[in-house]
Amino acid sequence: MLFLLNDVVFDLDEACPATPADARRFEQLGFDYVLELGCELFAEDPLLHRNDPARARRLAWLIANRSPDVNAALFAAPDAGCEPDLVEPRFCALPEAVIRQLQAKGRRLDAVAADRAVWNRLAA
Template sequence: MLFLLNDVVFDLDEACPVTPGDARRFEKLGLDYVVELGCELFSEEPLMHRSDPVRARRLAWLIANRSPEINAALFAAPAKDCAPELVEPRFCALPDPVMRQLKSRDLKGRLSAVEADKVVWGRMAA
């Protein structure tokens, strides 16, 4: 399964980003808690999806595991070390062809925040 986190596409079908023990521990976490965790992570480091791809992939896995219909998430933080409440999370389900196109662009280094926004979020459209 491909998962878009901000402007990086992760392949969640590759080796599981958590150990079986952690996966069992994470079973108790609800989606609301995972979203709150994502907001905290991105409030500390708005570019976490680029600076710490291992942690970002784990977050993407948690979101997808809690809500399998979601395959794209955006955590928009206004500044580094901002309050987690200021991080704006968004989620959506994208068709497989769109995800493959985004993955192809990402592999070629042509998927930027602006491109991902144009294709998925439309926040900068105005």
């Protein structure tokens, strides 16, 4: 399964980012907790998806695991070190063709291209 996190496409079908022991621990976590965790992580580092892709991939895996219809998430933080309440999370279910097209852009995919294709936050 492909998952768009901000402007990075992760392939969640590759080796599971969580160990079997961690996966069992995560079973108890609800979607609200995962949402709060994502906001905390992106409040700490708004470029988490670029600066720590392993951690970002685990977050994407948790989101997809808790809400299987969701395959795209955006965590918009105004500044590094901001309060987690200021992080604006958004989720959606994209057609796989759209995510594959974004994945094909590879390194050329950036926040503006992802916004234009998915989030429309910068639209006037």
